[in-house]
Amino acid sequence: MLFSILIANYNNGHFFNDCYQSIVNQTYQNFEVILVDDGSTDDSVSIIEQLISNDKRFKLFQNQENRGCGYTKRKCAQLAHGEILGFLDPDDTIEPNALEVMISAHKEFQNASIITSKFDLVDLQLNIIKKGSIGSKISDGKSYLTYGKGAFTAFASFKNSAYKKTEEIDPLMKRAVDQDLYYKIEEQGAHRFINESLYLYRINENSISNNNNTYKAEYWHFYAINKAYRRRKKQKLEIDNFSKKYMSKYRSNYYLSRFEKLKFSKKHHAKFYFLGKSFFANPFHKFEIKFKSLLLLIVGRI
Structure with missing residues (x-):
């Protein structure tokens, strides 16, 4: 199975080396990385180009202007060829076994449209602030829509076949893009939960989900x-x-x-x-x- 790692970047190139290293060090190596830069105003593109130049599994695309999170993540998904897709923010990292665990779970649970796990909160230097405590199995008969906060968390992966049955990612959305996507994906199949932290979420003041607005x-x-x-x-x-x-x-x-x-x-x-x-x-x-x-x-x- 080909795993497509989807990365939407805007002005986070200075963090990308950590993200890149976490990808190339995966125990599961059958992957591609779809990077879409959303009109960054810093040196993100040159930093990314330098890091990925010798690895054809990494593909970089650019929006000519800043189009927002929804548009950029939709473009990532449209450009992906993998059977399994998963988003990774350029300022975050994944554990070395993240892809292997997800691929194994998708093979085991053929009816699962989405599989999720827990994450650890880390500081700018990737030191753990808090071990994964958010994320849980959704009770039978319930859905992510009504179950409550924290049921679906990173690292999340979903079947491309299930995604293509949806309206896909809303290109107009500026925030809550993942939430909207997961609502759509869970309508196409079962949700499975892995009780393990596979994602390191960096506390970054520039993050869309961590701002004053x-x-x-x-x-x-x-x-x-x-x-x-x-x-x-x-x-x-x-x-x-x-x-x-x-x-x-x-x-x-x-x-x-x-x-x-x-x-x-x-x-x-x-x-x-x-x-x-x-x-x-x-x-x-x-x-x-x-x-x-x-x-x-x-x-x-x-």
């Missing part, structure tokens, strides 16, 4: 969940406890939280917009809080 991350998670809910409802797939009533409360809470973050700002139109959306999503959910907030907003107290 938390409201943007919240938006894209909200977007992904809504898409998954609508898709599964249309396909008449079971969605655990995601009833219409549950979703109306979920949407109402999301919009209310956006309003709360803006409550004492001068963005009056935005405050009215999010509070109104919260009312519209579910008029009676937290009605007293929303009604008082509306009155205060009208009289200019907030």
Whole structure:
């Protein structure tokens, strides 16, 4: 089986040597690496080119301009030839046996569309900060969509055949791209979990998932969940406890939280917009809080 390691890079070339070494030192050597640079403004491309120049298994592509995470990861997957695919961030590394373990698991579990494992948190020098404690087997009858945070984690690998049955990665998404992808993949088969840390996740302040724009991350998670809910409802797939009533409360809470973050700002139109959306999503959910907030907003107290 050919394993396609997919790497979307933006301004992380200075970390790539560690990533590269972890790949070439794999115990399983039947792999290709698809690298797509998303219009980096640093010297990422020259660093990567120098490292991979003598290894034809590494293939580097470039976006002419910065297109975002969704577009770039979609391109990675489209360029892959492997039977098994897995994303690796250029500032992270994988354990020497990561590919071997995943390939073995996919051979054993033919019905698995996705197989996941745990990760270790490491510092910039790859010293372990916290051993893998996130990640778990999803209970029978449940799904990643409704099971809770941490069920699907890196290192994750999925069958290319299952991926091609989906809508593929949404090129418009800027964040929560993996979450959206895993929702789609689990609709195509079973999920299997390996109770082992195979991935070293580097705490990097430039990471998309580790920045100060938390409201943007919240938006894209909200977007992904809504898409998954609508898709599964249309396909008449079971969605655990995601009833219409549950979703109306979920949407109402999301919009209310956006309003709360803006409550004492001068963005009056935005405050009215999010509070109104919260009312519209579910008029009676937290009605007293929303009604008082509306009155205060009208009289200019907030």
